[in-house]
Amino acid sequence: MAAASVELPVVDLSPFFTGDKGAMACATEAMREACETRGFFRVVNHGVPAELMGRALELSAAFFALPDEEKAKVRPAEADGCKAPLPTGYGQQAAHTADKNEHLAIFDPKLGFNAYPAQPAGFRETVDECFAKLTNLGLLIQEILNECMGLPPGFLKSYNNDRNFDFMAALRYFPATEEENIGFTEHEDGTCFTFIFEDLVGGLEVLEDGHWVPMKPVDDDGIIVNIGDVIKVVLSNNKMKSPTHRVVRKPVHRHSFAFFFSVHVDKWIEPLPEFTTKIGEAPHYMKFLYGEYQQLRMRNKTHPPARREDSVRVTRYAI
Ligand SMILES: O=C(O)CCC(=O)C(=O)O
Numbered sequence: 161m162a163a164a165s166v167e168l169p170v171v172d173l174s175p176f177f178t179g180d181k182g183a184m185a186c187a188t189e190a191m192r193e194a195c196e197t198r199g200f201f202r203v204v205n206h207g208v209p210a211e212l213m214g215r216a217l218e219l220s221a222a223f224f225a226l227p228d229e230e231k232a233k234v235r236p237a238e239a240d241g242c243k244a245p246l247p248t249g250y251g252q253q254a255a256h257t258a259d260k261n262e263h264l265a266i267f268d269p270k271l272g273f274n275a276y277p278a279q280p281a282g283f284r285e286t287v288d289e290c291f292a293k294l295t296n297l298g299l300l301i302q303e304i305l306n307e308c309m310g311l312p313p314g315f316l317k318s319y320n321n322d323r324n325f326d327f328m329a330a331l332r333y334f335p336a337t338e339e340e341n342i343g344f345t346e347h348e349d350g351t352c353f354t355f356i357f358e359d360l361v362g363g364l365e366v367l368e369d370g371h372w373v374p375m376k377p378v379d380d381d382g383i384i385v386n387i388g389d390v391i392k393v394v395l396s397n398n399k400m401k402s403p404t405h406r407v408v409r410k411p412v413h414r415h416s417f418a419f420f421f422s423v424h425v426d427k428w429i430e431p432l433p434e435f436t437t438k439i440g441e442a443p444h445y446m447k448f449l450y451g452e453y454q455q456l457r458m459r460n461k462t463h464p465p466a467r468r469e470d471s472v473r474v475t476r477y478a479i
Pocket residue numbers: 331344349354356358364405406407416417418
């Protein structure tokens with residue numbers, strides 16, 4: 161029997177735009193609770209126009225519907241010399257991997273890494289606008305998380321004030337077949353946190369108490385926030401959750417956008433004193449270089465280990 165779908169806790173961000181201090185405190189508390197219990201929540205009144213997200217999904221559906229030869233042309237001008245930390249442009253998961261999706265990766269437009277399709281018209285402007293709006297939302301969520309974690313004001317911002325490693329992916333999942341339906345294998349995100357917005361097809365699932373629980377597709381213009389390994393597991397020394405999730409495929413194509421709020425690859429990551437020495441707790445992770453972790457995670461995709469349990473996860477650094 162299929163598990164009942166979960167409705168994520170909703171955090172209304174409007175007080176942060178109106179300046180209502182009491183309501184800001186309530187929203188912060190709701191976010192803290194969601195981060196500590198589940199690591200997934202939904203934000204509404206977040207400042208990213210619903211019309212913009214809808215347009216981005218429509219344009220990405222039109223792009224992914226193009227013939228493969230057309231899509232394959234969307235590569236950075238100097239594919240070999242491109243200094244982007246991860247592959248940019250169009251990509252499809254390799255046939256030998258379990259994941260069955262295709263994607264278009266977008267970095268901050270000002271870095272010059274991006275390749276955009278010529279068709280459909282308006283694609284570039286729309287995704288660039290999404291990137292800018294989601295970056296602003298990321299900065300706001302970072303500030304609220306800073307408060308949730310009880311850190312000195314502005315700590316997370318100065319911990320990593322380099323936004324050049326954030327990126328966004330437009331994703332399309334292929335329809336399920338009789339034999340298999342994995343769209344994105346189970347994983348935790350390696351980010352600080354991730355934003356997801358999607359069409360109404362569904363398929364995102366979260367592992368809770370050993371069971372896969374489907375998430376109801378968001379139909380209220382909300383954005384899903386998913387806490388990642390950096391802030392949650394490591395900086396907070398496991399106080400906050402970095403949930404295990406996956407995407408299962410449905411009878412029809414599914415479209416989504418994921419925005420990854422990340423850190424500089426040269427950043428050393430380790431549990432903060434606020435969550436260890438200052439409270440008399442032993443660190444649960446050793447110090448590691450973010451870029452190394454990211455590269456090992458990429459290898460999970462390009463050279464998947466024979467046994468799923470051998471995939472590199474943040475537990476590699478667990479003490
Ligand atoms: O497409 C989605 O809804 C989720 C994708 C995801 O989990 C990821 O890109 O890390």
